[in-house]
Amino acid sequence: MSRRAMSRPPASRPRGARLRTRLRGLGRGGLGLALGLALLVAAGPSLSACGGASQAGRSRADDAIILVRSQPGDAELWVDERFVGPVAALSGGISLRPGSHRVELRHPDYHTFYTVLSVSARQRDQLTAELAPRLP
Numbered sequence: 001m002s003r004r005a006m007s008r009p010p011a012s013r014p015r016g017a018r019l020r021t022r023l024r025g026l027g028r029g030g031l032g033l034a035l036g037l038a039l040l041v042a043a044g045p046s047l048s049a050c051g052g053a054s055q056a057g058r059s060r061a062d063d064a065i066i067l068v069r070s071q072p073g074d075a076e077l078w079v080d081e082r083f084v085g086p087v088a089a090l091s092g093g094i095s096l097r098p099g100s101h102r103v104e105l106r107h108p109d110y111h112t113f114y115t116v117l118s119v120s121a122r123q124r125d126q127l128t129a130e131l132a133p134r135l136p
Helices: 015-024 027-052
Strands: 064-071 076-079 082-086 094-096 099-107 110-119 124-130
Touching (some): 064 099, 064 110, 110 124
Parallel strands (some): 064 124
Antiparallel strands (some): 099 110
């Protein structure tokens, strides 16, 4: 009897065996690519908050660097209606392309702080905001 005839039909194999069979078909490069893509998709929303990256995920030489400080320190930073990250995690600042940007600092227990920053190429600046607490 051939090896193939002795194996179980695919539907009766344990679930893990089917998964291993599918992954085995990708080969070494394909498996690495599949795992890398899965990690990238899972980490995608937080990439812009790592190390102050620009909104596109990469910093350019002519970007402005803005250091952001807030009270409370765990406020969330939003730029142009996109979540960047908690202010405490952005110690290196954020990288912004030259132009105008709507900046918000949000916290559930405080009123949201809004401002529009106009930044030029290679500008270095600091934004400091103290959020007003919400009344009970």
